Amino acid sequence: MFCQTVWKSNTDLVLRYVQAGPQLWSFLLSASNTNSWLGIGFSTNGQMVGSSAMVGWMYQNGTGVVKQYDLQGKEPDKVLPDAGDLTVVDNSSTVFIDANRIHLAFQINTVEPQKELLYAVGPYGQLPVDSGGLKLLEHRDMGQASLDYTTGKSQAKSSPYTGIKRTHGALNMIGWGILMPIGAIVARYFRQWDPIWFYSHIAIQIFSFLFGLVGFILGFVVKDFIKAEVTHHKNIGILILILACFQVMALLIRPKKGTKPRKYWNWYHHNAGRILVILAISNIFYGIRLGMEGSSWYGTYAVILALMVLVAIVLEIRLWRQR
Numbered sequence: 001m002f003c004q005t006v007w008k009s010n011t012d013l014v015l016r017y018v019q020a021g022p023q024l025w026s027f028l029l030s031a032s033n034t035n036s037w038l039g040i041g042f043s044t045n046g047q048m049v050g051s052s053a054m055v056g057w058m059y060q061n062g063t064g065v066v067k068q069y070d071l072q073g074k075e076p077d078k079v080l081p082d083a084g085d086l087t088v089v090d091n092s093s094t095v096f097i098d099a100n101r102i103h104l105a106f107q108i109n110t111v112e113p114q115k116e117l118l119y120a121v122g123p124y125g126q127l128p129v130d131s132g133g134l135k136l137l138e139h140r141d142m143g144q145a146s147l148d149y150t151t152g153k154s155q156a157k158s159s160p161y162t163g164i165k166r167t168h169g170a171l172n173m174i175g176w177g178i179l180m181p182i183g184a185i186v187a188r189y190f191r192q193w194d195p196i197w198f199y200s201h202i203a204i205q206i207f208s209f210l211f212g213l214v215g216f217i218l219g220f221v222v223k224d225f226i227k228a229e230v231t232h233h234k235n236i237g238i239l240i241l242i243l244a245c246f247q248v249m250a251l252l253i254r255p256k257k258g259t260k261p262r263k264y265w266n267w268y269h270h271n272a273g274r275i276l277v278i279l280a281i282s283n284i285f286y287g288i289r290l291g292m293e294g295s296s297w298y299g300t301y302a303v304i305l306a307l308m309v310l311v312a313i314v315l316e317i318r319l320w321r322q323r
Contacts, residue, residue, distance in 0.1 A: 052084030175211025
């Protein structure tokens with residue numbers, strides 16, 4: 001039996017297969033259980049349209065369903081249940097959950113299955129129902145791979161949404177999670193270099209806002225593409241953008257130095273900035289978890305954040321000594 005981790009960066013899909021007879025192939029596909037449907041398609045050209053797919057899901061009451069679908073188009077009405085070109089062995093299909101993973105097993109009769117494979121997971125918590133004709137809602141993410149059944153080697157092809165999702169994460173990390181704290185550090189610890197500190201602070205925060213704004217927009221693009229249920233992540237992102245806009249507007253109505261309103265303006269601007277930084281850092285780590293990007297993203301940002309904290313501590317100590 002061959003075993004391949006075919007989608008490590010997203011849902012840890014693992015495909016196991018074996019040629020059980022001259023024209024008999026057994027497949028077992030497993031992934032992290034997210035209360036979604038799980039499917040594998042067999043394509044002649046690597047495209048979804050024209051392929052046949054085996055899809056399985058498990059209802060909350062423990063009932064499992066496995067169906068073959070004929071993928072005649074990308075709209076739900078053109079994804080037809082109980083149809084397709086696969087010759088599925090009777091009573092060979094099953095789906096079950098074990099160790100918080102969903103497993104889809106089936107057997108097909110063929111000399112050799114199609115080498116171009118498609119993997120997909122459905123939207124969170126939205127399973128096909130009989131009243132809806134067992135239609136599949138659009139997948140929240142998908143992947144492609146070319147599999148050599150003889151050697152077991154699989155050449156993965158990136159999901160069309162993965163690049164957008166990672167760009168969204170990277171822009172928000174750079175904008176809200178790196179540049180914005182650096183701008184705050186400049187404003188607090190380098191005031192002796194007036195007015196350089198002020199213009200540096202403004203420039204850094206403008207770039208922070210622009211990076212974050214583009215990342216915010218891409219977040220909605222990704223959400224619409226993959227039908228992701230990321231309500232908390234989205235709401236925190238909206239709050240971050242609103243606070244950032246208030247910070248920009250506050251700069252335009254900044255009272256003159258020495259006036260009484262300037263005292264209250266400083267209190268608001270500084271504390272709103274602190275809240276903004278805390279929310280941004282929290283939402284970045286939360287987004288990495290939702291995106292299932294793994295330890296490399298966690299580790300990279302954690303190291304950068306640790307370095308910024310270390311620099312801030314050293315500068316804070318120096319500031320207290322000067323006072």
